[in-house]
Amino acid sequence: EAQVTQNPRYLITVTGKKLTVTCSQNMNHEYMSWYRQDPGLGLRQIYYSMNVEVTDKGDVPEGYKVSRKEKRNFPLILESPSPNQTSLYFCASSLGGSPEQFFGPGTRLTVL
Amino acid sequence: KNEVEQSPQNLTAQEGEFITINCSYSVGISALHWLQQHPGGGIVSLFMLSSGKKKHGRLIATINIQEKHSSLHITASHPRDSAVYICAVRGINSGYALNFGKGTSLLVTP
Numbered sequence: 467e468a469q470v471t472q473n474p475r476y477l478i479t480v481t482g483k484k485l486t487v488t489c490s491q492n493m494n495h496e497y498m499s500w501y502r503q504d505p506g507l508g509l510r511q512i513y514y515s516m517n518v519e520v521t522d523k524g525d526v527p528e529g530y531k532v533s534r535k536e537k538r539n540f541p542l543i544l545e546s547p548s549p550n551q552t553s554l555y556f557c558a559s560s561l562g563g564s565p566e567q568f569f570g571p572g573t574r575l576t577v578l
Numbered sequence: 579k580n581e582v583e584q585s586p587q588n589l590t591a592q593e594g595e596f597i598t599i600n601c602s603y604s605v606g607i608s609a610l611h612w613l614q615q616h617p618g619g620g621i622v623s624l625f626m627l628s629s630g631k632k633k634h635g636r637l638i639a640t641i642n643i644q645e646k647h648s649s650l651h652i653t654a655s656h657p658r659d660s661a662v663y664i665c666a667v668r669g670i671n672s673g674y675a676l677n678f679g680k681g682t683s684l685l686v687t688p
Contacts, residue, residue, distance in 0.1 A: 497674060499674075499676075501678075506680070507680070508664065508678045508679060508680040508681055509664065509666070509678040510678065511675055511676050511677075511678075514674055514675065516674065522674075522675070524675050524676075525675065525677065554619070556621060558621075566623040566626065567611070567613075567623050568623070569620065569621040569622070569623075571619070571620060572619050572620070572621075
């Protein structure tokens with residue numbers, strides 16, 4: 467089944483404790499992206515990647531890192547999480563400039 | 579940055595009604611997306627438009643590039659259409675970065 471998976475789905479952590487949210491797709495998509503969704507602000511793009519070893523900043527990249535060492539994986543790294551990074555995070559992928567983006571199920575992160 | 583405005587913010591309709599959700603943006607775009615977010619949180623792509631009109635089942639999306647405006651129409655609405663509908667645009671000079679509207683929350687009652 468074609469899908470985008472994210473792990474973990476739920477995470478409660480404390481300020482400053484490094485964490486990684488994984489994202490993996492099995493559709494051989496070139497394009498992958500991370501978004502965060504906050505009440506009243508909607509979805510905002512954090513980082514995206516056009517292909518292996520090619521990443522670029524979105525709207526709100528501060529406090530986040532990404533890497534794209536393999537085509538299928540695009541992990542989101544929070545080196546020193548802070549409470550303002552408490553949010554619902556979505557990973558998405560698509561085939562090049564294709565219209566349809568496939569979204570992962572979301573990761574709800576709480577930073578205390 | 580491309581400002582994306584959606585209206586209305588919230589919409590309640592009775593089953594069977596024709597529904598229109600609007601999206602306006604501020605600068606030139608290369609593409610506009612309509613997304614649907616289910617009550618459980620999952621997000622599904624509905625359409626991508628760069629011109630004209632697209633139809634999928636009871637959903638129709640139109641775009642007017644000159645007026646910087648798009649509409650999503652739902653014909654013969656059904657309670658299962660209840661969801662948040664999100665407009666997102668890809669600016670001409672923004673590469674593949676997307677800017678999102680805040681979404682329109684639709685509730686269709688039986």
